[in-house]
Amino acid sequence: MTERLTNRWNGITALAFVAAGIGILLGQPVTLLLSAVGVGYAAFAQPRTAPEATVALDRRLSETDPDPDDDVTVTLTVTNVGDQTLPDVRLVDGVPDALGVVDGSPRRAVTLRPGDTTTLTYDVEASRGVHEWGETTVLTRNWSGTAERESGVTAPGNIRCIPSLAQDHEDFPLRKQTVEHAGRVTTDTGGAGIEFHATREYQHGDPMHRIDWKRTAKTGEFTTIQFREERAATVALVVDTRRDAYVSDTDGVSAVEHSIRGARTVGPALMGAGNSVGVAAFGPIWTWLTPSLGRDHRARLRETLATGEGFGPLPSGDRYLPRQTIRRLRNHLPGDAQVIFFSPVADDYLVTTLRRIEAYGHDVTLVSPDVTDTDTHGGLVATMERSERLRAVRRAGIRVVDWDPDTPLRLALQDAVRGWTR
C-alpha cells in the first residue's frame, strides 16, 4: 500500500495572488474579487490524505472449468464496508496475464458511500492452463484528488482450462525402430506383420498361415512369407518452451501454444498405435512425464500438457540453463526412445540441440509450427532464417515436418512423408 501526492492543485494559491495583484494594479475591485475563487479552491485542496481502501471484494465466475475459447463472465462486486464515503475509487481487476478480455472492462471509477456496492462485469476468453486472479488494484483519492492511496485487495478466483486430446487417430510416422515390442513401427526385420517383406525356406515351427500355399502347389516346396515386423516404440514429445519459442503468429497465438496443440494430436495417435508416450518441457522450467501407455496415462498426458509448470501460457521469468536442460533430457530419456521435438526453430541454438540429441542415439523428428509473417520485412528475414535452419536440421538426418498451424497437422505430415521416402 502506497500513498502519494498527486500535486494536482499546485499553483492554485499563486493564481489567487496573481488575481489579487492585477486587481490592485488596475485598481479594479471586481478583478480583486476573483482572487477569492482562488482562495476557496486553495482551501479545498488543503487536505492531503487519501482515505483507506475500506472495500470488500467478491468475485464470481460463470464457469471454472471452461473449454478453450469459451467466454467466462466475471462479476466483481465491490462494497464500501467503511463508515466514510470514498469520493473517488479507481478499480483495476487483476485479470490473469494470459487471459484476454473480450467484452466489458475490468476497470472502473466510482464514488462509494458507506454500504454502497458497485459491480464490474466483463468477459474473458479461456485459454489453456490454470489461471489465478491476482490482486485487484484499488486507488482511493480524497475529494479534491490531492492525495492518492494505492492498495491491493485479493478475492479468490481461478479457472482451469484443460483442452482434451485429439480424437481422430491419424498415424504419426515414426522413424524405423530396432527394439522388440509388438507395435506399429515398421522395421527392416522380417516376421509377423502386414506389409510383405521377403520369402524364405520353411523352417520347422513356422505358423501354417504364413506358408505360401500357392507356391507349394506349383513347386511342391514349402516357403514361408515374411512380413515387415511392426514394433512398439517409446516416444518422448519434447516441446521447446524457451523464451525464443514464444514467438507469436499474426493472431497473437504463440508457437508454444501451437506446439502443445501438435503434441495433443500426436500423443494420442502414437498411444493408439501401442507406443509408450511421454512429454517434456524443454525450457527454463523442466517438466517431465515418463513414457507409458493406458487410459490413466492419457489423462496424465492431457493434464501435463495443459497445466504442467513448464508449459505455461506465457514465457517463464526463470533463466534457461542450456547444459542442465540437455543433461536432464538425456538422463530421463529411455535408451531406445525416439524424440518428437516441437519447436518454431526461432534460433540457431535449437539446430545444435537437435543434432546433439540425435548424436546421443535418439531418433529425432522435428515438428515445426511456422509462425513467421511474410508481410513485413522483419518477418521475411525470419522466414528465410528459419528455412535455412530447417535445411541444416534435414542435413543432419533429422526428419522435419514443416507445419502451418492454420492447417491440420495431418496435411503437413502427408507433405513431409512424401519428402522422406527415398
Added chain:
Amino acid sequence: MSVVDRSPTTPGRVIALLAATIAFLTTLAGTAGSVGIGLVGAGLLALGVFAGSRPAIDLGALALFAGVVFAAAWSTSPVLPLVGAVAAVVAWDAAENGLSLGQQLGRDAATGRAEAVHAAVTLGVGLVAAIGAYAVYRLSAGNQPLPALVLLLFAAVVLTAALRD
C-alpha cells in the same frame, strides 16, 4: 488481446469543453485582448484534452483564467467574472481528472458517474467561494473603501498560503 486506449476519458472531455466554453463566453464582456487570451486558452485546453497533454491543459486553463481576470477589469458587476473564474477552474479540474483516469483505467472503463460527482463537488466549492466573494462585495460596496476590501481578501490569501506547509 486488445490494447487499452489511455487518452483522456469522454466524460472528462465533455465537462472540460463545456466549462471552458462558459468561461470563454464571459471574457466576451471585456476587451479584444481578454477575448483573445480567453480564446487561446480555451483552444489550448481543447487541444490538451484531445491529445492527452497535461502541459496544454494547464497552460490553456491558466490563459482562460487570465482572460477572465482581464475581462473583469472592465466589468462593473462581479457576477459574470466570478462565473467565468469558477468555470475556468472546473474546466481544468475535469480535464486533468479525465486525463489521469484515462491513464490509470483507459477510455473503455466506466468512469462517468465518478467524474460527474467529482466535477459537481469542484463546481460546488467554486460556487460557495464565489457567493462568499459576492456577499463581501455587496456589503462593502458604497460604504467601505476599496483598500479595506483589498486587505480583507489579501489576508485570506496569505492565511491560506501560510496554512500550507
